[in-house]
Amino acid sequence: MNDDIDLDALDTYLMSDESPDSSMLLSDLDGFLHGIAxxxxxxxxxxxxxxxxxxxxxxxxxxxxxxxxxxxxxIGTGLMAAPPKVEPIFWEAKEGHVIAMDWCEGFMDAVALRPKHWLKLTESSKDGHLITPIMAHMLDDQGNSLLGIPQNKLDQALAEAAEAIPNAVICVFKFWKLIK
Structure with missing residues (x-):
């Protein structure tokens, strides 16, 4: 990531009363921007x-x-670099583990802007798995996995999925580049 970008100031603004009530916070925003890219x-x-x-x-x-x-x-520069580089901005819990859920929701908000265009990937029997690490973080209102991951295995599955997200984003980006 470019060290010249003042993410602390942006984070402070997005969490402040000055920002619109419906603005994304930094992790959501970063996931959203990766989805747009x-x-x-x-x-x-x-x-x-x-x-x-x-x-x-x-x-x-x-x-x-x-x-x-x-x-x-x-983000775009990182995706086009050789080798590609993705550094998602995840929250970190006090216990030290990462929380990728907001980032993934942001990514999926980007997908939702043009859902029909994403069907070639999401409905593909060959390549649909590329987005699985992101989809693994999607939960219903009761906290149940939309992918059917059992509650007793959810924490471990989310930790593994979070680790896989950078590579998943690179693969999704490459998938669309090969089709275009």
Whole structure:
């Protein structure tokens, strides 16, 4: 990740009362931007910025949109590097384990912007597994896995899935590049 990007200032803003109530927090936003970067179709920046920020970008401090654009560009640069590099921003629990759920929800929010275009991947018997580490973090309102992972195995499955996310994102990105 580009060290010049002031993620602390962005995180502080997104958690503050100054940001719109429906703005994403940093982990969600990072997952969302990775999903936008991996999208099979181009999504206009004004559309995804409005979704991420919960308001039209012109109504917010310009540095916020600029910082998010820098983060998006850094993600794209990482995906196109040789070798590709993905560094998701996950929350960390006090106990030390990572919490990837918000990041994954952000990624899936990006998928939801153009769901029909993602069907070639998500319904593929050959390549659908590429998105499984992200989908493993999707839970229903009762906290049950949408993939049917038993409750007694969920913590371990989520930990393993979180470790697999960087490679999964690279594979999803490559999947769409090969098709285009």
């Amino acid at each position: 991996c999208s099979p179709v181009l999504i206009p920046a004004e559309e995804w910025l409005s979704k991420a920020l919960g308001a039209h970008p012109a109504t917010l401090p310009s540095w916020v949109s600029e910082t998010i654009a820098e983060l998006y560009m850094a």
